[in-house]
Amino acid sequence: MIRKVLNLSGVTPSTAYSMMDDRRRDISLITVKKFCDGLDMTLGEFFSCDDFDSLEQEIK
Numbered sequence: 043m044i045r046k047v048l049n050l051s052g053v054t055p056s057t058a059y060s061m062m063d064d065r066r067r068d069i070s071l072i073t074v075k076k077f078c079d080g081l082d083m084t085l086g087e088f089f090s091c092d093d094f095d096s097l098e099q100e101i102k
Contacts, residue, residue: 046080050079051081
């Protein structure tokens with residue numbers, strides 16, 4: 043499944059693996075959009091989950 047999504051999204055495997063690195067904090071919205079395209083989902087569907095709602099505010 044992962045290979046299929048990578049092929050459909052056009053995201054390289056190295057980009058996908060680097061996104062899982064805990065030290066990496068910034069991932070471009072364009073990369074997220076490509077993954078969404080590969081998964082046949084919208085950005086709204088991707089960001090509409092409790093995980094994003096419960097993130098701490100970065101700027102206080």
